[in-house]
Amino acid sequence: MFAAAMAGVLVTMALALVAAARGPSVFDRLLAINLFGTKTVLLIAVTGFLVGRPEWLDLALVYALINFVAMIALLKFVRFGSLGHDDLDAER
Amino acid sequence: MGRTLFSSLMLALTWLAWSGHFDARMLGFGGASVLVVLAITHRMERLSGMDHDPHVGPGILLYVPWLLWQIVKANVGMARILLAPRLLLSPQLLRVPTSQRSDTGRALYANSITLTPGTISLDLNNSSILVHALTLETAQALQDGEMDRRARRCEGRN
Amino acid sequence: MGAIDVLSWIALFGGAFFSILGAVGLLRMPDFWTRCHAAGVTDTLGAGLILLGLFFQAETALVAIKLAMILGFLLIAGPTAGHALYRAAHAHGVPFGPETEVLAANPATASPGSLEGEHGSD
């Protein structure tokens, strides 16, 4: 049962990889990478249940948090061309 | 004051749920963590001036189940589009008005739009949200404004 | 096999199905903006149903609470990150598909022409 869900997650990851490789724009890749991150969270959670280690859910949550923060940082860079505040203020 | 108490209660409960240890020393670590988070949040609120936003009220308890049902319905619609041998798309770009009074209410509405597949929010200002819809039907469903009304009812009073 | 197990099977299979469906959509859709909708399918019902299936199998209340919190976080952070992405892409002028229609705003509440210049603003 968990193996079926895991297979689904792995197939999704593979397809997301193809989408990330294909692009063509940076935003297409970011979309695929964001999807891949969510799937990693699910993969860890499902694997935890599969091998009888539900404590791994803690890890899954940390991954979700990191994925979110990394995504926002990436977008900030892509949008403003740097991580500094100078450009942000210029935008306003 | 009430909000500080509420946040510390929620933080403590969250900490307990994730730790699962209840001896005195670990509880002490947890209490210290809650205090640190509260201090940081307090400082952030002072810096960003977000302190007086009313956040959400009890109406959210009715809104979430309704939203989850909308998400399921929208997903089934998306499945129908994606499984068809030919993609029948009629992408729409539209601006929907918002009637929420607070930033939190507008964020809730915009997030709900993005959460239901078939519509995504691209940009928002004080009175409207720019939405991209995959088909004409999803765009029209949004223009009915039911989600807007329901999101408005979730806003808390302050 | 109890009723809970059956529910779990249904949820996990449904989750895997919607998850793959969204990824397939990611590859099938013609342009960036339509792909975003496909990604939404994976992030909402795909992730939601898989976590629900695990929820039915949780042996302790603590595990169940953690699963619910992960789902809650994904449902709040997902669209937030998504909106940041769409906003950045829009500001960058990622082109809309050729058949995209600009739907007239609700005439009672919006000023006419408020949608003009949406294409590739900034």
Add this chain to the structure above:
Amino acid sequence: MAPIELLLFAFLIAVALLVARLRDLLAAALLLGIFSLLCAGLFVLNDAVDVAFTEAAVGAGVSTILLLGTLSLTRREEKSQPTRWAPLVVVFVTGGALALGILDMPAYGDPTAPIHQHLAPDYIAGTAAEFGIPNVVTAILTSYRGFDTLGETAVIVTAAIGILALLASGRRWKGGAP
């Protein structure tokens, strides 16, 4: 367990080849985030949960951001260069030497390996009694090998300060230019 690991390794190799082939450096930096997430997943499958934590935070989070910071100082496109074979030979020789070194190590999960005979039982028995902390790895890192960790932390802080100084000075220089 093995099929999942094999699949993740296959993904890992695919991402690595893709990164090597891409000329768009921004896209390559983004894909390295996926590489880190995959590594972290593999660490989790091998029960190295704490290492996975670090890999996810540092690999997918911090180092991506540092790479982006670096990219903001340079250009987004890699210059195309003629293929050179010497680096490939160096990589293969180094990799071969490392693989030879691994052959000498005890098999993965071998209960008769020295680490499972001497240190590990001691740590496991001592942690709860001596520190009252539920996580054995935490006890090892912060108490049994406390000075080691202190040194590592000093190194990392120094590196972080150095990188931030480099990036910050570059930005000021860029901003000051007309």
